[in-house]
Amino acid sequence: MTRSWSRTSRVIAGTATALAVLTACGGSGDDTANKPSGPVTITFWGWAKGSKDVVDAFNASHTDIQVKFEEIPSGTAGGYAKISNAVKAGNAPDLVSIEYSSLPEFVSSGALQDIGGEFTEADRAKLLPQTVELTTLGGKSWAVPFDAAPQAFFYRKDLFAKYKVQVPTTWDEFRKAAEQVKKADAKARIGTFFPDDPTTFEAMAWQAGAQWFKAENDTWKIDTTDAATTKVTDYWQGLLDAGLVHKNASFSPEWTGSLKNGTTIGYLGASWGAGVLKGTLPEQNGKWAVAPMPSWDGKPASGMLGGTSFAVTKDSKQKAAAVTFAEWMSTTEDGVKARIASGTSSAFPAAAALRPVAKKAFDARYYGGQDIYALFEAAGASISPNWAWGPTTGTTNTTIKDNFGKITQGGPGIADAVKAGHDATVAELTKRGLKVEG
Amino acid sequence: MKARTRAATILLTPFFLLFTAVMVVPIGYAVWLSLFTEKQSGLGFGGTETVFTGLDNYTAALGDRAFREGFGVLLGYCLLYIPLLLAGALGLALLLDSALARARRFFQLALFLPHAVPGIIAALIWVYLYTPQLSPVVQAMEAGGIGFDFFSPEGALPSVVNIALWEWLGYNMVIFYAALQAIDRSVLEAATVDGAGAWRIAFSVKIPLVKASLAMVGLFTIIGSLQLFTEPLILNKGTGSAVTSTWTPNMYAYTAAFDRNDYGLAAAASVLLALTAALLSFAVTRLTGRRKAGTARKPAPARKPVTARKERTA
Numbered sequence: 135m136t137r138s139w140s141r142t143s144r145v146i147a148g149t150a151t152a153l154a155v156l157t158a159c160g161g162s163g164d165d166t167a168n169k170p171s172g173p174v175t176i177t178f179w180g181w182a183k184g185s186k187d188v189v190d191a192f193n194a195s196h197t198d199i200q201v202k203f204e205e206i207p208s209g210t211a212g213g214y215a216k217i218s219n220a221v222k223a224g225n226a227p228d229l230v231s232i233e234y235s236s237l238p239e240f241v242s243s244g245a246l247q248d249i250g251g252e253f254t255e256a257d258r259a260k261l262l263p264q265t266v267e268l269t270t271l272g273g274k275s276w277a278v279p280f281d282a283a284p285q286a287f288f289y290r291k292d293l294f295a296k297y298k299v300q301v302p303t304t305w306d307e308f309r310k311a312a313e314q315v316k317k318a319d320a321k322a323r324i325g326t327f328f329p330d331d332p333t334t335f336e337a338m339a340w341q342a343g344a345q346w347f348k349a350e351n352d353t354w355k356i357d358t359t360d361a362a363t364t365k366v367t368d369y370w371q372g373l374l375d376a377g378l379v380h381k382n383a384s385f386s387p388e389w390t391g392s393l394k395n396g397t398t399i400g401y402l403g404a405s406w407g408a409g410v411l412k413g414t415l416p417e418q419n420g421k422w423a424v425a426p427m428p429s430w431d432g433k434p435a436s437g438m439l440g441g442t443s444f445a446v447t448k449d450s451k452q453k454a455a456a457v458t459f460a461e462w463m464s465t466t467e468d469g470v471k472a473r474i475a476s477g478t479s480s481a482f483p484a485a486a487a488l489r490p491v492a493k494k495a496f497d498a499r500y501y502g503g504q505d506i507y508a509l510f511e512a513a514g515a516s517i518s519p520n521w522a523w524g525p526t527t528g529t530t531n532t533t534i535k536d537n538f539g540k541i542t543q544g545g546p547g548i549a550d551a552v553k554a555g556h557d558a559t560v561a562e563l564t565k566r567g568l569k570v571e572g
Numbered sequence: 573m574k575a576r577t578r579a580a581t582i583l584l585t586p587f588f589l590l591f592t593a594v595m596v597v598p599i600g601y602a603v604w605l606s607l608f609t610e611k612q613s614g615l616g617f618g619g620t621e622t623v624f625t626g627l628d629n630y631t632a633a634l635g636d637r638a639f640r641e642g643f644g645v646l647l648g649y650c651l652l653y654i655p656l657l658l659a660g661a662l663g664l665a666l667l668l669d670s671a672l673a674r675a676r677r678f679f680q681l682a683l684f685l686p687h688a689v690p691g692i693i694a695a696l697i698w699v700y701l702y703t704p705q706l707s708p709v710v711q712a713m714e715a716g717g718i719g720f721d722f723f724s725p726e727g728a729l730p731s732v733v734n735i736a737l738w739e740w741l742g743y744n745m746v747i748f749y750a751a752l753q754a755i756d757r758s759v760l761e762a763a764t765v766d767g768a769g770a771w772r773i774a775f776s777v778k779i780p781l782v783k784a785s786l787a788m789v790g791l792f793t794i795i796g797s798l799q800l801f802t803e804p805l806i807l808n809k810g811t812g813s814a815v816t817s818t819w820t821p822n823m824y825a826y827t828a829a830f831d832r833n834d835y836g837l838a839a840a841a842s843v844l845l846a847l848t849a850a851l852l853s854f855a856v857t858r859l860t861g862r863r864k865a866g867t868a869r870k871p872a873p874a875r876k877p878v879t880a881r882k883e884r885t886a
Contacts (some may be wrong), residue, residue, distance in 0.1 A: 272617030
């Protein structure tokens with residue numbers, strides 16, 4: 135793209151320079167550890183809605199620990215790259231936000247430290263077991279779960295009524311509803327397939343009972359050709375082929391534009407989506423409602439889409455303080471209240487005792503006063519406990535995303551993308567010297 | 573002699589210091605990194621162990637279809653982009669060269685302006701213009717009966733080429749225009765007297781005389797293309813387009829480091845890309861060097877009196 139000499143010579147250094155400089159400029163981590171008195175200062179990186187408010191509330195109520203919050207881009211949008219670089223460079227913050235899907239990758243690259251000593255059995259018992267499961271890897275505890283993110287179906291109740299469409303409870307009904315929506319308005323669709331976001335698709339496979347990553351006797355079993363995954367793949371391919379859903383990038387201007395003008399009237403998301411919709415489309419106040427995710431047999435079932443945990447980086451000398459703050463965010467009334475009251479977060483706390491607090495703090499007028507937390511509660515309980523994430527989610531998800539982008543009418547489809555993700559995962563695990571089957 | 577050595581040392585030291593700090597050391601570090609890999613055991617949750625692997629990362633990169641395909645994409649990009657760029661920039665320069673003086677200045681500025689926009693901003697603007705439900709361009713095209721999906725597998729390459737053209741056409745046009753302006757007006761007058769029309773002058777006189785600039789721009793563009801990164805990365809992130817995360821070799825290295833945490837592989841891919849660039853740069857230097865020597869010979873007699881006069885006054 136360039137041709138001047140100075141730039142040409144820069145090619146020679148190219149990315150190599152970038153990598154080298156980034157990794158070479160590491161500092162010595164925390165020097166606050168050496169100070170004998172005064173409050174302990176820890177640094178926290180995150181992007182979840184309301185984080186700033188939580189940190190402010192914590193600092194106001196604590197004198198022994200002070201938190202410095204730095205907002206980073208969301209994980210896959212560059213946040214994870216930033217974290218792993220900082221860890222590699224030795225100047226990482228003490229506490230970082232990591233989604234459940236990426237936690238094993240960070241653990242396996244040695245970026246985090248075991249917090250089992252500070253985050254005890256008793257603390258863990260307060261939290262949704264599925265989230266504890268996802269943060270316990272190789273018998274050690276690696277992160278404090280913050281929210282569970284059960285799936286949910288958001289829809290425009292005014293338009294559903296106008297088009298005389300019933301809210302679907304099964305995937306069969308969902309397809310019928312999709313057909314009705316398209317019939318009622320040729321431009322409108324019931325939902326969206328996100329080609330840039332494999333995690334939404336994975337949550338659907340999770341919901342159907344798939345188990346892509348299984349750890350057995352020190353061996354990773356990768357299985358994406360099971361009946362559940364095949365069912366989900368065929369179903370979504372069918373929706374795409376029949377043109378029953380839009381195909382837009384998630385949270386892209388295109389997607390929000392279509393929500394704004396009413397050509398997308400539903401959103402298959404997760405609990406935190408309630409806050410996102412409210413923040414993105416304030417003018418549609420009162421027009422939205424939430425329903426449980428459609429399921430295959432009509433019984434409640436859910437995967438988990440996203441969901442954040444807090445982990446302590448390997449060089450942090452303030453493990454105890456960092457865990458204290460993380461637990462405050464996850465398991466205390468004040469912590470949860472501060473986040474939800476910011477108005478932008480609809481997080482569903484992993485701590486069961488705090489859900490009434492969250493419910494009270496969340497202004498549900500946007501959803502016509504609907505008790506959305508009761509709905510999340512039921513959905514959270516129905517999260518399948520069988521799913522685990524492997525240590526190569528970066529590779530798996532990037533590959534699937536790349537191949538989702540290639541999906542065309544009559545060309546490669548979702549099944550090809552899943553296959554490519556499978557093969558890349560197996561190759562990556564093998565390259566790292568791990569035993570793999572699949 | 574001694575004073576001259578001292579002056580040379582003083583003048584060259586900053587260059588070599590910077591050269592060492594920002595070129596030699598990082599390259600050395602990248603080469604060093606590329607010889608190691610991180611191995612794990614069990615399920616992979618017991619931490620990592622850095623192992624010397626020799627050239628394994630290089631064979632892994634070369635053995636990866638995605639990496640090789642990246643070079644294929646670059647080749648396709650050059651084949652589509654360079655002819656369009658050269659023809660477009662030269663055509664515009666010829667038009668300007670024969671236009672009215674006032675229009676000239678306006679168009680020169682107008683055509684050059686996109687180049688002042690940083691690549692990342694240009695890519696963001698174009699992503700907007702490519703997005704079906706938002707873009708007035710796509711809507712106009714559809715209204716005119718041309719449906720084209722810029723994010724489809726077929727659309728990926730043209731989409732990126734289009735952004736590059738938008739950024740670089742004006743810049744190269746200025747180079748060609750300057751070369752055209754340097755043509756001795758008497759040659760053009762002679763051609764007119766001989767009865768040549770505007771077309772004939774353009775093709776038989778002007779273009780042959782700016783051939784050297786054409787070759788230079790072409791070769792530099794090929795080398796610059798190796799760095800293709802920003803624009804496709806923007807298309808890759810957040811559009812769901814067919815531009816993959818390993819679309820160009822540069823992107824491959826980026827993804828290896830930041831998505832896959834494989835710094836050894838990223839370093840190896842970067843070193844391979846750097847080697848390719850070095851080879852190409854060497855070839856370009858040789859080729860343009862020869863060309864410059866060739867063109868310098870011809871006008872030499874005309875220059876002689878000038879230098880002679882200068883020497884006399886000095």
